[in-house]
Amino acid sequence: MTRSVSVVLGLVLALGGCSIADEQPEEQLAPSGQAVRAEALYAENCASCHDEQVAGAPSREALEGMTPAAITAALTTGVMREQGNALDRVDRFILAEYLGDGAAEADVAVDYCADRLQFAGAPLWNRWGVDKRNSRFQTEQSAGLSASDIPELELAWAFGFPGAQRARSQPAVTREAIFTGSQSGRVYALDTETGCAWWTYEAGAEVRNAPVIAEASNGRPETLYFGDVDGRVHAVDTLTGEEKWTRSIKDHPDGTITGSISLHDGILFVPMSSTEVISAYADDYECCTFRGGVTALNAKNGEHLWRWYTTGKPTNAGKSSKGVDILAPSGAPVWSTPTIDVERGLLYVGTGENYSSPANDKSDAIVALDLKSGRERWITQTIAGDSWNAACGRDPRANCPEEDGPDFDFGAPPILTTLASGKDILLAGQKSGEIFGLDPDDDGQILWRRRVGMGGFNGGIHWGMASDGQTLWVGIADTPGNRFAEGPPRPGIHAFEAATGKPLWSRIEPPTCPEVSYACMTALSAPPTAIRGAIFAGAHNGRLLAYSDKDGAVLWKQETNRAFETVNGVEAKGGTIDSAGVVVAGGMVIVNSGYDKFGEIPGNVLLVYRVKKD
Ligand code: HEC
Numbered sequence: 091m092t093r094s095v096s097v098v099l100g101l102v103l104a105l106g107g108c109s110i111a112d113e114q115p116e117e118q119l120a121p122s123g124q125a126v127r128a129e130a131l132y133a134e135n136c137a138s139c140h141d142e143q144v145a146g147a148p149s150r151e152a153l154e155g156m157t158p159a160a161i162t163a164a165l166t167t168g169v170m171r172e173q174g175n176a177l178d179r180v181d182r183f184i185l186a187e188y189l190g191d192g193a194a195e196a197d198v199a200v201d202y203c204a205d206r207l208q209f210a211g212a213p214l215w216n217r218w219g220v221d222k223r224n225s226r227f228q229t230e231q232s233a234g235l236s237a238s239d240i241p242e243l244e245l246a247w248a249f250g251f252p253g254a255q256r257a258r259s260q261p262a263v264t265r266e267a268i269f270t271g272s273q274s275g276r277v278y279a280l281d282t283e284t285g286c287a288w289w290t291y292e293a294g295a296e297v298r299n300a301p302v303i304a305e306a307s308n309g310r311p312e313t314l315y316f317g318d319v320d321g322r323v324h325a326v327d328t329l330t331g332e333e334k335w336t337r338s339i340k341d342h343p344d345g346t347i348t349g350s351i352s353l354h355d356g357i358l359f360v361p362m363s364s365t366e367v368i369s370a371y372a373d374d375y376e377c378c379t380f381r382g383g384v385t386a387l388n389a390k391n392g393e394h395l396w397r398w399y400t401t402g403k404p405t406n407a408g409k410s411s412k413g414v415d416i417l418a419p420s421g422a423p424v425w426s427t428p429t430i431d432v433e434r435g436l437l438y439v440g441t442g443e444n445y446s447s448p449a450n451d452k453s454d455a456i457v458a459l460d461l462k463s464g465r466e467r468w469i470t471q472t473i474a475g476d477s478w479n480a481a482c483g484r485d486p487r488a489n490c491p492e493e494d495g496p497d498f499d500f501g502a503p504p505i506l507t508t509l510a511s512g513k514d515i516l517l518a519g520q521k522s523g524e525i526f527g528l529d530p531d532d533d534g535q536i537l538w539r540r541r542v543g544m545g546g547f548n549g550g551i552h553w554g555m556a557s558d559g560q561t562l563w564v565g566i567a568d569t570p571g572n573r574f575a576e577g578p579p580r581p582g583i584h585a586f587e588a589a590t591g592k593p594l595w596s597r598i599e600p601p602t603c604p605e606v607s608y609a610c611m612t613a614l615s616a617p618p619t620a621i622r623g624a625i626f627a628g629a630h631n632g633r634l635l636a637y638s639d640k641d642g643a644v645l646w647k648q649e650t651n652r653a654f655e656t657v658n659g660v661e662a663k664g665g666t667i668d669s670a671g672v673v674v675a676g677g678m679v680i681v682n683s684g685y686d687k688f689g690e691i692p693g694n695v696l697l698v699y700r701v702k703k704d
Contacts, residue, residue, distance in 0.1 A: 092347055098640040130189030131181055135173065138371075145368055145480035146547075146687035148255065150189075155692055157253040158190030160274065165515075167320050167368040168296055172344060172369045199252040199660045200278065200287035204456035207267060207279065207329050210453075212309040214675035215263040215398030216349035218300040219554070220619075222430035223506040226556035226671065227620045234677035237623025239701045240636045240646045243679055244612060246700040247285045248654040249278075250662030254694035256680035260300035260350075260670035261696070263553065264311055268680060269328075270696060271297025271316055278601040279331060282676060285657035285698070289331030293345035295320035299350040300427070300670065302358075303328060304389055315358055315389070317347030323360055323387060337392035339385040349426035349597055354461065355396060358387045359430075359437055363423035370479035370489040372697075373412045377489040378420035378445035379404045384437070386427060386464055400424070400441050400452045412488040421445030421477070422453040426503040426553070429516075434530060435461050438516060440500025447491035447534055453477070456504050456518050456526075456534060470534035472520060473498050496574035497547060502554040502617065506530065507587045509559055517562050517588060523576070525564055538591040542584050543568040544575040548630075548688060553669055554617025556625065561594065561639065562586045563625050565614030569688075570606065581613045583627055583637050597642030602631055608666060608690045609651070626674060627668025628681055630690055634697075636679075650683035654695050667691030677701060 132140075132150075139147040143180040150700075153161065165174025165182045167451055174182055201563035214232045217227060230236060251257055251272045259271030263679060267279045275295050279288040295318040306312040311328040318324065321340030326333055339347070339360050348704045349361035366380040382400040387393065400422035407418035421444040429438040437459045444453045455471040481489035504518040515537065516528040518673055523543035529535045543550045543566035564586065568579035582598040611630040618627040625637045631653025635644055649662030664683030673680040678700055684693020 095476040104111065121255070125188060128184050128530060131177070131185050132189070135177065136185070139480070142576070143689050144483060148686040148688060148692070152255050152686040152692050153189050154191060155255050156190050158186040161186035161190045163295070168366070169319055169346065169365045172215070172365070174546070187693065196256030199250070200290060203281050203284075203288050209310045209328070210265055212305060213262060213264050213303045213311055214524040215261070215673045216303045217262070217352065218260060218427040219429070219503065219505070222352065222354060222432065224429045224503045224554070225505055225507060225558070226554060226617060227558045228674045230622055232676070233674045233680070235621065235663045235674060235701070237621065237638070237645065238249045240624055240628060242701045243646060243699045244702050246678070248656045248657035248662060248698070249280060249285050249658055250654070250660030251696070252660045255510050255684065255686040255692040257684045257694055257696060258298050258669040259682065261673050261680055262301045262303050262314070263673055263675040263678070263680065268652060268696070268698070269301045269303070269314055269425060270298065270682070271301065275318060277301070277316065277326070277331075279328070282678065282698070291326050291331040291333070293318045293322070293324055295322070298348055298669070302351050302353045304353060313429035315351050315353065317351055317360060319346045321345045321347055323351065323358065323392060324390065325389070335392045337387060339387070342380045343367065344380055349425050352428045352430055353389060354430045354432065356389050357461070359387050359428045360385045360387060360635055361424035361426060361428060361439070363425050363442070365423070367479045370445060371372045371483050371487060373410070373488040374414055374617045375489060376415045376417055377410070377481070378425070378543050380420055380445065382421060382423035382441060384424060384439055384459065384464065389539050398459055398464040398466070401444070401450050404446070407448065407698050410488040414488065416446055418446040418448055419444055419450040421479075422450070425499060425501045429503045429506055430461070431506055431530060436462050436467060436530070438504045438506065440503055440513040440518065442495050442501070443498030444491070445479045447477050447493055449475045449477040449493055454498055454500065454520065456500060456516065456528060458530075458534060468533035470528055470536065472524070472526060473522060496522065496545070496572060498545060498574070499549070501549065501552050504528070505555060505562070507557050507559040507588060511589070515588060517555065517557055519555045519564055521545060521547070521550045522554060523566065523568065525551065525555070525562065525591060527588070540568055540586070540591040541576065542579045544577045546570065546572045546575055548613060548615045552615040554671060556620040557588055558620060560586045563618050563620055565616070565618045565627050565641070566632070567613035567615040569613050569630070581611065583614060583618060583642055585639070585642065596639050598627075607690070615668045619674055621674050626672035626679065628672060628683070630668065631685060632666060632691060632693075633663055633670070634667060634681055637642060648699070650681070650695070650697060651691055651693070654697070657694070662695040663693050664695045664697065665691030
C-alpha cells in the first residue's frame with residue numbers, strides 16, 4: 091500500500107504535531123484523502139471480520155457508534171490489540187478517527203452525591219451468582235420484593251454509560267449503592283435512590299464482569315474486586331473507590347478476564363479467557379498458545395497463590411494448509427465465575443473449547459479443583475474433541491482445526507445446590523443445549539442429562555441458569571448458525587426438577603418478527619434470576635420479562651430496546667440484554683441493556699425498576 095503524503099500530514103496534525111508535519115502547509119490536505127486511506131485500511135484489515143461479524147465481531151455500524159478514543163483503546167490495549175499491532179500508530183489513529191463518531195462525551199459524566207457513602211449493612215446482591223454456589227436464587231429478604239409486587243414495578247431511573255455500545259457488568263448491590271463496571275473502564279458506585287455517583291474508579295480497560303464485595307468482620311462491605319479485559323485484577327475501597335492494589339494475571343498477549351471473580355476465605359479465584367480465538371483468524375498466525383484456567387490470588391494484597399491450566403504446554407502439532415506451525419493443545423478458556431463448595435473444599439469450573447487440534451480432555455468440561463492448592467480432583471468432560479476458532483466458518487481459513495467445532499463451551503458456571511433429600515447436586519448447562527446433574531460425592535458422575543434446546547454459538551445455555559434446589563430454571567437462546575445444532579430452536583424459559591432433570595414446563599417464545607434479526611430474537615442468552623414465585627430474564631430483542639415460576643406465565647414485560655432519559659444526562663438507549671443477568675435487591679430490579687457483539691443491538695444503559703410509590 092502507498093500512503094499519500096497529504097494523508098500522513100493530516101493525521102499528524104491531528105495527532106498533535108510531530109515533526110514530519112511541519113514542512114507541509116495545512117491546505118495541501120485533500121479533504122477526502124484520509125477517508126480514502128481509512129476505507130482502504132478498514133477493507134484490508136478489518137472488514138473480513140467486522141462486515142461478516144466473524145466470531146461475534148461488532149458490525150461496522152456498531153463500530154461507528156464508538157468514540158475514536160474507545161476504538162483506539164481497543165486497538166492498543168483492548169481486545170483488538172493483536173489486530174491493532176499489525177498497524178502503525180498513525181494508521182490506528184486514522185482508522186479510529188474515521189470510524190468513530192467523534193462526539194466523545196465527557197469520560198466521567200456523572201453527578202457526584204453530596205454526602206459520603208456509608209453502609210448500614212451487608213450486601214444485598216453480591217457475586218455473579220448471588221451466593222458462592224451460583225444459585226442465582228435471591229432470598230425474599232434481600233430481594234425486598236415478592237412475586238405479587240412485580241406487576242407494580244416501574245422504571246425509577248436510568249443511567250447512561252458515556253461512549254459505550256454495551257453494558258454487561260452485572261452490578262453488586264447494597265442498600266446504598268449499585269456497583270457496576272463499564273466498557274470505557276470506569277467503575278461506578280451509584281446511589282440506589284437517585285443514581286448520583288458516590289465515587290468512580292478508572293480501571294484503564296473495559297470491566298465486563300460482576301464485581302464481588304468482600305465484607306469486613308462486621309459484615310459491612312470493605313473491598314470491591316473485579317477484573318478488566320487487559321487481565322488486571324483490581325481491589326478497590328468500597329467506601330471511597332480508592333485503589334488498594336492491582337495485579338495482572340495475564341500470561342499471554344491475548345489473555346483477558348471476562349468471567350467474574352469468586353471469593354472465599356481470603357482467596358480470589360480469577361477465571362482466565364482470551365481473544366486468541368480471534369487472532370487465529372489470520373492465516374499467518376501460529377495457532378495457538380493460550381491456556382485457559384484459574385488463577386488464585388491473596389485477596390489482601392494480590393499475591394499469587396496458584397494457577398491451574400486447562401491445557402498442558404502447547405508444542406508443535408504440525409503445519410496448517412498455509413505451512414504455518416500449529417501449536418497444541420491450546421484454548422479451553424474459562425468464561426464463567428468459579429463455583430465454591432465450602433463443605434468439600436472444592437472449586438468447580440466450566441471450560442470452553444480448544445483452539446487448535448488435537449483437542450484435549452479438559453475442554454467442554456466441569457472440573458473440580460482443590461480450593462487451597464488448585465490441584466485437580468476430577469474432570470467430567472461432556473463433549474470430547476471440540477476445537478474451534480474464528481478461522482472456522484462458512485469459508486474456513488488455514489487455522490480452522492480439523493474438528494471445526496462444535497464450540498459448545500460451558501459458558502455458565504455449574505450451580506451447587508441441596509435437594510429436598512439433603513443430597514447435594516451440581517447442575518450444569520452447556521452451549522450444546524444440554525443440561526446435566528452431576529454428583530459432587532462421586533467425582534462428578536453424570537446422574538442425568540437432558541437436551542433442552544438445539545444449541546448454538548450463543549447457547550443453548552449460554553451464561554447461566556437458576557435454581558432453588560427443587561427446580562432448575564433454564565434460559566435457552568438457540569440462535570441459528572451452528573451446524574451441530576440438533577432439533578428445532580426452543581428459545582425461552584424452561585423448568586426442570588433439579589433431582590432428576592424431569593421437565594416441568596416450557597415457555598417458548600417465537601421471534602417477534604418474521605426476518606432473522608437479533609432485534610426480533612427472543613433468545614435468552616443472559617442468565618435468568620429467580621426469586622420465590624418468579625423468574626426474571628432479558629432477551630436479545632431487549633425485552634425484560636418476569637415469568638411465573640409455576641408455569642412460565644408472563645407476569646411483567648418491559649421494552650428496553652429504546653431511548654431513555656438518564657439521571658446523568660448522557661444520551662442512552664437500551665438494546666440486547668446479554669451476558670449479564672437481572673439483579674433483584676432491596677426492592678429494585680436492575681438490569682444492564684445493550685450488547686454489540688454477534689449482530690445484537692448496541693446500547694449503554696443501566697435500568698433500575700421499583701414498585702410504584704403513590
Ligand atoms: C480476526 C477478526 C477481526 C479482525 C481482523 C478485526 N476485528 Fe475487531 N473485533 C473482532 C471481534 C471478534 C471483536 C469482539 C471481541 C470481543 O468483544 O471479545 C472485535 C471487536 C472490535 C472492537 C470493539 C472493541 C471493544 O472493546 O468493544 C473494535 C473497536 C474493533 N474490533 C476494531 C477493529 C478494527 C479497527 C480492525 C481493523 C484494524 C479490526 N477490529 C479487525 C474481530 C476482528
